[in-house]
Amino acid sequence: MAPKKNAAAAAAIAPPTTQTTTTTTTIPSSTPIKIPSKSSSQNQSPQQVAIGIWKTYLDKTPQRTKLIDVFMSFLVVVGVLQFVYCILAGNYPFNAFLSGFSATVGQFVLTASLRIQTNEENKAEFNSVSPERAFADYVFGSLILHFFCVNFIN
Amino acid sequence: MVAKTQEPFFQGSTGKNSRGVLRIVILCLIAGAAIASRLFSVIRFESIIHEFDPWFNFRATKYLVSNGFYDFWDWFDDRTWHPLGRVTGGTLYPGLMVTSGVIYHALRALTIPVDIRNICVLLAPGFSGLTAFATYLFTNEMSTSPSAGLLAAIFMGIAPGYISRSVAGSYDNEAIAIFLLVFTFYLWIKAIKLGSAFWGALCALFYGYMVSAWGGYVFITNLIPLHVFVLVCMGRFSPRVYVSYCTWYALGTLASMQIPFVGFLPIRSSEHMSALGVFGLLQLVGFVEFVRSGVPSKQFATLLRGFVLVVFVISFGGLVLLTVSGVIAPWTGRFYSLWDTGYAKIHIPIIASVSEHQPTAWPAYFFDLNLLIWLFPAGVYLCFLKLADEQVFVVVYAILASYFSGVMVRLMLTLTPIVCVAAALALSNILDTYLTFKSPDEPISAATVTDGASNGATKKAAKQEELRSMRQPLVGIYASFSKISVVGAMTTYLLIFVLHCTWVTSNAYSSPSVVLASRMPDGSQHIIDDYREAYQWLRQNTKEDAKIMSWWDYGYQIGGMADRPTLVDNNTWNNTHIATVGKAMSSREEVSYPIMRQHEVDYVLVVFGGLLGYSGDDINKFLWMVRIAEGIWPDEVKERDFFTERGEYRVDDGATQTMKDSLMYKMSYYNYNSLFPPGQAQDRVRGVKMPEVGPVLNTVEEAFTSENWIIRIYKVKDLDNVGRDHASAASFDRGNKKKKAMKKRGPKVLRVE
Secondary structure: OHHHHHHHHHHHOOOOOOOOOOOOOOOOOOOOOOOOOOOOOOOOOHHHHHHHHHHHHHHHOOHHHHHHHHHHHHHHHHHHHHHHHHHHHOOOOHHHHHHHHHHHHHHHHHHHHHHHHHOHHHOOOOOOOOHHHHHHHHHHHHHHHHHHHHHHHO | OOOOOOOOOOOHHHHHHHHHHHHHHHHHHHHHHHHHOOOHHHHHOOOOOOOOHHHHHHHHHHHHHHHOHHHHHOOEEOOOOOOOOEEHHHOOOOHHHHHHHHHHHHHHHOOOOOOHHHHHHHHHHHHHHHHHHHHHHHHHHHOOOOOHHHHHHHHHHHOHHHHOOOOOOOOOOHHHHHHHHHHHHHHHHHHHHHOOHHHHHHHHHHHHHHHHHOOOHHHHHHHHHHHHHHHHHOOOOOHHHHHHHHHHHHHHHHHHHOOOOOOOHHHHEHHHHHHHHHHHHHHHHHHHHHHHHHOOOHHHHHHHHHHHHHHHHHHHHHHHHHHHHOOOEOOOHHHHHHHOOOHHHHHOHHHHOOHHHOOOOHHHHHHHHOOHHHHHHHHHHHHHHOOOHHHHHHHHHHHHHHHHHHHOHHHHHHHHHHHHHHHHHHHHHHHHHHOOOOOOOOOOOOOOOOOOOOOHHHHHHHHHHOOOOOOOOOOOOOOHHHHHHHHHHHHHHHHHHHHHHHHHHHHOOOOOOOOEEEEOOOOOEEEEOHHHHHHHHHHHHOOOOOOEEOOHHHHHHHHHHHOOOEOOOOOOOOHHHHHHHHHHHHOOHHHHHHHHHHOOOOEEEEEOOOOOOOOOOHHHHHHHHHHHHHHHOOOOOOHHHHOOOOOOOOOOOOOOHHHHHOHHHHHHHOOHHHHOOOOOOEEOOOOEEOOOOOOOOOOEEEEEEOOOOOEEEEEEOOOOOOOOOHHHHHHHHOOOOOOOOOOOOOOOOOOOO
16 A cells, blocks of 8 residues: 555645655645745755745646645545554454545545646647536546445445 | 548538448447357257356346345355355356346336346347447547448457357356456547546446456456556656546446455455556656646756656565565466466466366467458557557557467457457558549659640650659559459458358357257257256255265256255365365275265266267366365375376276276266176277276265266265175175184274273
8 A cells, every 4th residue: 555655645745845855755734834045046955946836836826726736635634644543543444444545545536637637738638628527527436436435334 | 540531432411421320230230240140059959058157147147136136245155065155245246147137127127028047048149249339439449440440340249259258048257248348448448538537437337347247357457557557658648648547546446346256355466456556656657747847957857757766666666575475465376377377287276177278279369260360460560550549558458468368268258359459450451541442643744744634645745755764653552453352352351251250150169068969870960968857857856955066067057957055166266175075086985985974965976978978077077186186185195096007097997996996987987887788888988998897886876877878976875774884784785795704703892882
């Protein structure tokens, strides 16, 4: 399960990335860590790079996408909490843990798909999928996902 | 591929409608041909279930129909694996039975009450029509040519490689699994082309259905991730790939875990780890792509790429570590033997003992796929020429399925769809090229043609004016004769293909193994129906709960036709139990009798083909029984003891003493001499003369022997009333005088009571 967790966590730092090279990620908060920039020199430190990314993210991203990102980071938090609890308390009703964890992972992935499809920059890739259609697909996928999870959790 | 579709007939909008009508008519005819060519056995013999495995599926379906779905879901079957029983609900793939049950109830709701047996018999032909349609859809995603889809559909409809597992009466998992396989692949291609979560979710749903139907779903589970992995390695990662794959994986894995037989396998076993790994990899790659778009500096992008590689390597290492430490189950023997082809024969003889698990010989390819097999590489090559995402899938599928079908005969079935698709791509390409009647005009140099008059004279003049070597030659074949000859040759091949398929289906794949047919000298058909005769005898003349011991091949049939509890059956989930039966069959009577008593065996059933020359009998399978028993009790059963000094396996006078003493030998040849004049007993399978004096049985007595001696049933005797052992009791009954003991007392033994 380790790669999955890392991947999900890593992918979730999309919004507010504060580090890039380590895999053991802390839970990304949706609030930026304010680091006072000392000087705008040419050779940027990683910190400044991160701040730059954060700035451009805040400026460029439309409101709707930010909303999606907040939801995604919430999902990551929930998933990590579940995983930590599973490690601490054992996985006795394993199907319950699995259905809960896959619900978060699956919902995260579906939301990421929605975010990708509704992104303006990917217009060329998805010429047959309008944003409304993408949302309808998202609802369809989520319904199936929750049906299976509820069925699996017993 | 031909990019521009050329349609010589039916142009314009009315033409479009006519073409649509034509397509519908053609597809209906293809479905009709697919169904009709599978009905040979029903028309020749009768509408019954064939082979061994389908009998269990049939029995389970009957249980489902009569007891409802919930009872079926947690059905504990106490009439198989006698002392143990079988938790059937959790150890089968319920998709096939549920499908038949749904069809049964739907027909009843339409007031067409059809017997469940007929639904089971005709399920495979019905689904073969759907398979042809699914192949049509799949191929249309691959090529723009108007003929490719239809060609693939007709190939798939009548290719013997698929008919072999889906004739009427072959009510096996593959009957619906191949349709689901092709349709899942179609949905997958659709999803990856459009980048649509909706198609990805549909693909996941059908994947879930496929998981519920067949154990071969692992092929899909590994093929789709492999496709995505190849795409990522080719640098073709795109948001479409991310959306379609992640939707499929998240929903499909959950869907597959709903099946009790699969349970937690998708996260606990090595067969499913590739899908999980690719899922993780896609998250990483997607994240890195996302960050890279927002970062200007070049070094940073390289850093990210390095980060992906490092994480990938770490995850891979973690996976290996987990597998070694046992958290993730290693490959099961059945799948592992695909990689290490010598593994099964050495370690798990029961896998190697199944004839379908042998490697494929070349003639089998030509026999099952005729002209498709040499069009197949050409089609794959054409996919290389136009390498879009979906063509990569064809290439990956083709390579993988070719390898697997070479390792195992039964996996020819997974190769057949892609062979049909690739062959249709190649053939449609040829037809699109040669079936156009338009030829491009000869280019005439502009200097000579002034008034645009293109009569012969100016042409001639033009030709003479310029140098011959300066003329631009027109490359290509434009003469109508050449076109007609090529198209004619192709048409001939196609017609021969149809003839071949019909011939193969009729002669090789349409014989139920339950009834044996032979020809009389005058050409009339003689049916040998010993199996059903014996099973019917068991059904009518034994107690309701009489336990039958036989080799595992016949377990399902006894349960299905004779309706009696068995010790072992074709679901070989407990090797030790099978080895117990093998030991009982291959030991002396004194050893076998306690084993049979312990397992409460009432009757023992052996198949003997010596009188008729029926080669699939138990004496020919006997060595496998010995091997499987030897795997568990190496010091009690030894394969070497059944061979003569020179290493021959003999049943005549030269047979070893161990062979002659074994229960199987005795039961097979008991009283066999009485059929012949003295000294002329012949075994027609082994082609040897049998010894003068037949074997003597003490612990079992003959209960039933079928008309042609194919099935012989023995009743296990009860314990002796006086407490003697059976050998001395029997010899006393035969009136053998005891040797006068010269008043000699044996060594005294203390009575302990």
